[in-house]
Amino acid sequence: MARRSTATKVHRAVVDMVGSAPVAAITMEGIAERAGVSKQTLYRSWASTGAILCDALLARSVDARGAVVVPDSGDLHVDLRFLALAMVEELTDREQGPLLRAVTAEVLSDDALGSQVREHLLHPQLRGIAERFRAANVADPDAAAELFVGPIFHRWLLRTRPFAEGWAEGHAARVVRAVQATDDAGA
Amino acid sequence: MARRSTATKVHRAVVDMVGSAPVAAITMEGIAERAGVSKQTLYRSWASTGAILCDALLARSVDARGAVVVPDSGDLHVDLRFLALAMVEELTDREQGPLLRAVTAEVLSDDALGSQVREHLLHPQLRGIAERFRAANVADPDAAAELFVGPIFHRWLLRTRPFAEGWAEGHAARVVRAVQATDDAGA
Amino acid sequence: MARRSTATKVHRAVVDMVGSAPVAAITMEGIAERAGVSKQTLYRSWASTGAILCDALLARSVDARGAVVVPDSGDLHVDLRFLALAMVEELTDREQGPLLRAVTAEVLSDDALGSQVREHLLHPQLRGIAERFRAANVADPDAAAELFVGPIFHRWLLRTRPFAEGWAEGHAARVVRAVQATDDAGA
Amino acid sequence: MARRSTATKVHRAVVDMVGSAPVAAITMEGIAERAGVSKQTLYRSWASTGAILCDALLARSVDARGAVVVPDSGDLHVDLRFLALAMVEELTDREQGPLLRAVTAEVLSDDALGSQVREHLLHPQLRGIAERFRAANVADPDAAAELFVGPIFHRWLLRTRPFAEGWAEGHAARVVRAVQATDDAGA
DNA sequence: TTATAACCGAGACGGTACGTCTAGTCTTAAA
DNA sequence: TTTAAGACTAGACGTACCGTCTCGGTTATAA
Numbered sequence: 001m002a003r004r005s006t007a008t009k010v011h012r013a014v015v016d017m018v019g020s021a022p023v024a025a026i027t028m029e030g031i032a033e034r035a036g037v038s039k040q041t042l043y044r045s046w047a048s049t050g051a052i053l054c055d056a057l058l059a060r061s062v063d064a065r066g067a068v069v070v071p072d073s074g075d076l077h078v079d080l081r082f083l084a085l086a087m088v089e090e091l092t093d094r095e096q097g098p099l100l101r102a103v104t105a106e107v108l109s110d111d112a113l114g115s116q117v118r119e120h121l122l123h124p125q126l127r128g129i130a131e132r133f134r135a136a137n138v139a140d141p142d143a144a145a146e147l148f149v150g151p152i153f154h155r156w157l158l159r160t161r162p163f164a165e166g167w168a169e170g171h172a173a174r175v176v177r178a179v180q181a182t183d184d185a186g187a
Numbered sequence: 188m189a190r191r192s193t194a195t196k197v198h199r200a201v202v203d204m205v206g207s208a209p210v211a212a213i214t215m216e217g218i219a220e221r222a223g224v225s226k227q228t229l230y231r232s233w234a235s236t237g238a239i240l241c242d243a244l245l246a247r248s249v250d251a252r253g254a255v256v257v258p259d260s261g262d263l264h265v266d267l268r269f270l271a272l273a274m275v276e277e278l279t280d281r282e283q284g285p286l287l288r289a290v291t292a293e294v295l296s297d298d299a300l301g302s303q304v305r306e307h308l309l310h311p312q313l314r315g316i317a318e319r320f321r322a323a324n325v326a327d328p329d330a331a332a333e334l335f336v337g338p339i340f341h342r343w344l345l346r347t348r349p350f351a352e353g354w355a356e357g358h359a360a361r362v363v364r365a366v367q368a369t370d371d372a373g374a
Numbered sequence: 375m376a377r378r379s380t381a382t383k384v385h386r387a388v389v390d391m392v393g394s395a396p397v398a399a400i401t402m403e404g405i406a407e408r409a410g411v412s413k414q415t416l417y418r419s420w421a422s423t424g425a426i427l428c429d430a431l432l433a434r435s436v437d438a439r440g441a442v443v444v445p446d447s448g449d450l451h452v453d454l455r456f457l458a459l460a461m462v463e464e465l466t467d468r469e470q471g472p473l474l475r476a477v478t479a480e481v482l483s484d485d486a487l488g489s490q491v492r493e494h495l496l497h498p499q500l501r502g503i504a505e506r507f508r509a510a511n512v513a514d515p516d517a518a519a520e521l522f523v524g525p526i527f528h529r530w531l532l533r534t535r536p537f538a539e540g541w542a543e544g545h546a547a548r549v550v551r552a553v554q555a556t557d558d559a560g561a
Numbered sequence: 562m563a564r565r566s567t568a569t570k571v572h573r574a575v576v577d578m579v580g581s582a583p584v585a586a587i588t589m590e591g592i593a594e595r596a597g598v599s600k601q602t603l604y605r606s607w608a609s610t611g612a613i614l615c616d617a618l619l620a621r622s623v624d625a626r627g628a629v630v631v632p633d634s635g636d637l638h639v640d641l642r643f644l645a646l647a648m649v650e651e652l653t654d655r656e657q658g659p660l661l662r663a664v665t666a667e668v669l670s671d672d673a674l675g676s677q678v679r680e681h682l683l684h685p686q687l688r689g690i691a692e693r694f695r696a697a698n699v700a701d702p703d704a705a706a707e708l709f710v711g712p713i714f715h716r717w718l719l720r721t722r723p724f725a726e727g728w729a730e731g732h733a734a735r736v737v738r739a740v741q742a743t744d745d746a747g748a
Numbered sequence: 749t750t751a752t753a754a755c756c757g758a759g760a761c762g763g764t765a766c767g768t769c770t771a772g773t774c775t776t777a778a779a
Numbered sequence: 780t781t782t783a784a785g786a787c788t789a790g791a792c793g794t795a796c797c798g799t800c801t802c803g804g805t806t807a808t809a810a
Binding site for chain 2: 755756
């Protein structure tokens, strides 16, 4: 009970902080104070702010019953459109977005954390999407998954352009036509 | 002369450091010591380690006469294949790779730096590639550029998979077929 | 039985520790671990490391049948010589010495402990020695006791000089002549 | 100049603290805060609270032109009485007393500090007093000095008894008669 | 040629956060 | 019921960098 409560308080704290302060301001001491918990308790369970952020992110995904749920309605275009919209919505969510961004930042300078994120988030996501492509008889479904995910990630992380109204649908359509073409070409 | 020499020493230092140490170990004090320069001298010219890294990156690009040179041989497929190979080579270069990764990391937690990188690196790159697509009569060349760049960036930054032999060529082929399909579909 | 056994283990632990480590390394946690006892058990019986050390010291004295046994052979000089030698031997004992030193250190920053040490060790010691002087008809036996004890304590605690061979005997002789002189002068 | 000012502030702080708080409350962080100085500045100049206390003590002695000034009026009794009174006064001084006590406490658990205190305070003091005895033709002046200093130190440090009115004079008289007796005996 | 300035290295300084350690309190599980 | 085990808040430890700030000692031009 106490353990659960500690983790909950800590997750709450980092989610709040990540949404209202620059990433650099996420410190072990700050989290401890915000969560009403001692530093020692943090270090007992987590090795770094990155680990806490990652844990908070995974906890949310678990709460939401699986991070990646790729729909399969039989119509690839419909499913991809839905998925693109869901991803964009998640990435721009007031709480989820900054959390994902912060975790991504930590991943860049912490290999161990990177492995964990890849294993628990990225690979499952890519695998799930590739599976959907495979079900649609698309040639090289893994590459198709990257073709789908890559541009969304690029635009979001680097903020090259905001996600305009209709962009997600357009991207889905583009990828659908692309892989169908690939399919045709392969046929 | 003196200024030039200072900047040169500093650039040299960060490039060396970024290749041989974790990103987090790049500190103003460390750079100063490594470059044989005083902290004050660093702060006179740069506001943060991010600014130095960015400057070092831009200096290299300038040395190499423009960061993005998109070839135009008339054959889109040939050109994209060349470009993909060049990008992968740059991203996996022993010096350039870690530098780009470090700058990317800094960008995630420094908006001002982000704007600068977008303006001087990302947008020119996307614009150049889009231009090539436009010349090939591809519909929505901006989206095509993102379709090309996104997956390369995603795979590189998140290390979801190493760049296998032949991957770049495969990716170029995929994008070519995709946009040609788009073209056909649009026609 | 259990209590006794606990106290024994704890005393054993602190005596061992005090002889083989700097005083500052004597911590409640360390003692608990060394004695194979939980922290809670320590706190149940003692308020601080000082209290444990003091307790260990008193336990030893009790084992040795009274801390201060001042001999009375009738010859003051002989008795003081014996006493001085015994004191020096105790203070330089491999186990007793460090223990006494550690307790003295704690006394300096813990008034409650100081009262206890004064009551159970220092005053009985001074009283016993004074009694011996009184039996020898020395004027102001309390002051004589301090004259005897003070220099030994000073040299031992502050390590101004090591206890050389023959020093104790010399000191006893000095004090004897001094108080006899006092006696003569008083007579 | 800045350095001087830093040391001054720090000395002021520890003297204030040592007089108004238990010894255990003297911490590097506390001193830093009280002195309005950063921790790093403390550690740059001193290795421990003991070193600071010792430094503060020595600084005071230097200010007062020499820690030990043994008078020599020709009359040993008069001089010793003066000296005893001066020592008792110093030991019971509102500022000097607690400082000396704190330094003594630190000395017990820090050998390096102990050497320094012995060299700069204790040995000069003993030497000075022994010199006075030697001038009075007392046999074994070093032992005489310890006979004089030991009981004062014992009573003060262990608080076996408060310094009553007239005690210092009595002690001086006792020591005088003692060493004269020794002298007579030797003659 | 000598001032006079600009610039530099060195590093002290007040700070913030790091990650570790111990103090004491309190809860749980087994004997 | 007493214990060992150990989680928990609190706070000091000593270190690393931060960004600001003198300090002297070059150069490098202008008088």
